[in-house]
Amino acid sequence: MSEMSAFTFRPATTTAAAEALRGEVRDFLGLALRDRPPAQRALSWAGYDDDFSRAMGERGWIGMTWPKAYGGHERSALERYVVLEEMLAAGAPVSAHWIADRQSGPLILRSGTEAQRQRYLPGIARGETFICAGLSEPDTGSDLASARTRAVETDTGFVINGTKVWTTNAHRSHHMILFCRTAAPDSGARHTGFSQLIVDMTTPGIEVTPLYDLAGEHHINVVHFTDVEVPKDALLGQQGDGWKQVMAELANERSGPERFLSSFTVLVELTRVLANSASSAQATALGRLAGQVAVLREMSMSIAAMLEAGDDPTVQAAVVKDLGAVLEQEIPEVARLLVSCEPDLHGDDLNAVLAATMLAAPSFSLRGGAREILRGIIARGLRLR
Structure with a gap:
């Protein structure tokens, strides 16, 4: 214990x-x-x-x-x-x-x-x-410490070069909080040398290129920085504290109800369809899903209480994010087993909701931290590694 x-x-x-x-x-x-x-x-x-x-x-x-x-x-x-x-x-x-x-x-x-x-x-x-979050980069996977976007300090501020990817709403945001390298890492400490900058998205040298999801929707982007000049007061926090700051930021990102409610509309529509005709097996399966949502809700609310108390819920947030993504991806699959329905964006309500959710579902275990990264955080929290 x-x-x-x-x-x-x-x-x-x-x-x-x-x-x-x-x-x-x-x-x-x-x-x-x-x-x-x-x-x-x-x-x-x-x-x-x-x-x-x-x-x-x-x-x-x-x-x-x-x-x-x-x-x-x-x-x-x-x-x-x-x-x-x-x-x-x-x-x-x-x-x-x-x-x-x-x-x-x-x-x-x-x-x-x-x-x-x-x-x-x-x-x-x-x-x-x-504001959008400039975190992930091409060819680095989920290893944020491999970020290569660099901001070189000058007499007047910083000059940024590099690329960010999967940047949600970069094409609509007024600013980006950019995670970037401002110094070489200390020997044997690859998480050092990072900082965060608040970047005005209208600054010359920024190019935003759309990425379209499986449904053909434009939410995410590639953002290129070519000799982008920002002033000294763009620095957020202390230079070199970027890793510590971004870990605290991600604890907020991973802990909320969005981490288990992304498929909730499927559950709502499935309940509506089965309301007056559910068999014992269908009612049991539906109840199991509702129970999982209830447990994750209690865990997520607990993290809100921890944040209010000034605690550090990094590990707990990783647990909620990991378990939540599993449930979010499971709900549409269970729906297809329980009732006769097929994903169809132009079909009836359940079919259309199912299609929209299934097209987004592959991202549920990636956004906010890939499953493997989260389980590494959990393992360290349990002192297993």
Whole structure:
């Protein structure tokens, strides 16, 4: 049991304020999404609508836990969690502000200068400033420490050269938080020498090239940097602290309800189809899926409580992300076994939702950290390696 002492989940309980907020969010979504078909809801947090993001900002549902001095609302992590899970369960189009709210804003709040906090955070909280994450690179797989994009320091700032790939919403974002090498690694320490820069996406020398997914949708991109000059105040945090900062950022990315609700619309439609005609075997299989969602929800809520308490949930977040991706990929396959349906983007609701989800499903075990990387993090947390 001593091996498990560093690997626990903090119990999370709801509050009257959180449940009152849940009702408010549901009322809002009932009107805002009343004409949104299930196939579009299946996009979950990949659905993009900047007007919707601004409407969320007007209601105080972005930057919820941040200080009011930076446009935040000083609400609890649990209240923020309630908003997230209601948005995702309903299939709301939250992609525009998602990365900025989930990881970029907290990173700037934690590591940025006062000027950076004042400059970026209020716009994010209003749903008006969108940020993409410049992490993955061609030919490096999931090994972020192999990143080769380099920023050379000059008298006035940094000059950036390199390429990022799989960059969600780079073509729509105002800024990128770029993970790059600013110095050679220390001997035997390949995670050293990295920094993060906040880069204006309109800076000369940046070329954004679209990548289309299996459904023909354009969400992700290749971003090339050719002699891109940024000022000294683009540096986020301390030079050389990039690896430490990005690991904290990824803990936020991996722990939320989006890591097990990406296939939730399939579950909703499957339940609708079986509501009045489920056999014992179908009801059992459906109940098993619902039980898995419930357990992952408790684990994810626990991480929200840990973040509120100032704990480091890196390992717990990796567990939720890994188990969540397994479930997300399993749900559409189970649906096909339980009812007679085939993926068809132009078919009935279940068929269309199934098609949209299955086209996206291969990415579920890649985005936010590949399965092998996550299991390495878990193994280290359990002191198995």
